Amino acid sequence: MAEDHRIVEHDEWLEARRALLAREKEFTRLRDEIGRQQRALPWEPVEKEYVFDGPDGRETLAELFDGHSQLIVYHFMFAPEDDAGCPHCSFWADSFDANVVHLKARDVTMVAISRAPLAKLAAYRERMGWSFKWLSSGGTDFNHDYGVSFEPDETDDAVYNFATIVPGLADREGMSVFTKHDDGRLFRTYSTYARGIDMLNAAYNYIDLVPKGRDEEGRAPQFWVRRHDEYDR
Numbered sequence: 001m002a003e004d005h006r007i008v009e010h011d012e013w014l015e016a017r018r019a020l021l022a023r024e025k026e027f028t029r030l031r032d033e034i035g036r037q038q039r040a041l042p043w044e045p046v047e048k049e050y051v052f053d054g055p056d057g058r059e060t061l062a063e064l065f066d067g068h069s070q071l072i073v074y075h076f077m078f079a080p081e082d083d084a085g086c087p088h089c090s091f092w093a094d095s096f097d098a099n100v101v102h103l104k105a106r107d108v109t110m111v112a113i114s115r116a117p118l119a120k121l122a123a124y125r126e127r128m129g130w131s132f133k134w135l136s137s138g139g140t141d142f143n144h145d146y147g148v149s150f151e152p153d154e155t156d157d158a159v160y161n162f163a164t165i166v167p168g169l170a171d172r173e174g175m176s177v178f179t180k181h182d183d184g185r186l187f188r189t190y191s192t193y194a195r196g197i198d199m200l201n202a203a204y205n206y207i208d209l210v211p212k213g214r215d216e217e218g219r220a221p222q223f224w225v226r227r228h229d230e231y232d233r
Contacts, residue, residue, distance in 0.1 A: 005211075043187035046178065050142045053118040054135035061142075064135070065180050070108045075148040075174040078114035078121065080138060085114070085124050087227050089173055094228055095202045097130045113137050115149060115171065128228070146191060148174045161193040173197060 008016070050061045065071050074096065077086035085093075093112065100110050111133045114121060118136040125134050143149035150159060150167050160167035174193040180186055198204060207214055216223065226233075 038190055041190060043179070043189050046186035046188060048141065048145070050137070050140050052113065052135035052137055052140070052142070054133065055118075055122065059135070061178070062180065062184065062186055064109065064111055064133075065178075066109045068104070068107045068109045069180050071178040071180070072103070072108060072110040073146075073176045073178065074110070074112045075143065075146065075172075075176065076112040076114045076134070077148075077169075077171045077173050078116040078124070079171050080116050082116060083120065084227070085116075085121075085128075086171075086173070087225055087230075088222050090128060090227050091203070091222070091225050092173070092197065092201050093128070093130060093132070096200060097132050100132050111135060113142065115143055143171070146174070146176050146188070147193060148172050161196070165194055175200065 046061065051058055052061070052064070054064075061071075064073075074089075074092065076089045076093065078084075078089070096110065103110050113135050115138050116136060117138055121134045121136055125132075137143050144151070147160065147162070149171050150169075152170070155167050155170060158164060158166050160172050172193065174191060175197050176188060177190040178186055179189050204214070
């Protein structure tokens with residue numbers, strides 16, 4: 001790898017690093033501004049009463065807030081017929097699982113929701129050693145309404161990621177944010193899909209800094225990802 005890369009003395013390296021730092025600061029300011037725009041989006045009322053199967057029994061979307069005014073839902077790909085969750089969503093879950101407790105300190109509850117039955121979710125959660133709350137939306141329109149599950153006649157049309165991507169599968173990944181008003185009304189404030197969830201993955205933020213980066217050029221994205229208990233198999 002070093003043979004193909006420019007090698008310089010300290011002073012020249014420092015000059016190049018300072019030039020990049022200026023660009024990084026521009027990016028940070030742009031990211032802050034985009035964050036403000038994300039939070040300033042208009043809100044969409046939640047018109048249906050969704051009921052999920054979870055470890056605490058049947059719960060409505062409103063009950064998932066669990067005393068907080070903000071709710072993050074990770075749309076985890078786990079179809080009813082599957083025996084294990086998506087390895088790529090599992091990669092993301094490894095990242096957010098430990099952060100749930102920190103989010104609670106900022107008036108945020110985070111859960112995962114999938115179409116698979118609760119028994120399958122619970123078994124896979126135990127296998128992976130996660131602690132986040134995971135609920136089944138089986139039998140509801142929740143996943144379809146929030147853009148992460150598709151009917152057979154939709155999978156080959158550009159209906160995913162705000163009608164910009166062909167999903168190719170019955171289930172896709174994403175994240176949605178909801179808020180609860182003092183009078184009990186619920187609103188969706190934000191959703192993101194596909195590469196929109198990249199920044200939620202802490203591992204990728206580290207990988208992007210090393211010389212090889214993601215090293216996925218010319219290959220399928222995340223071709224290398226395995227469930228965390230499968231890398232040594």
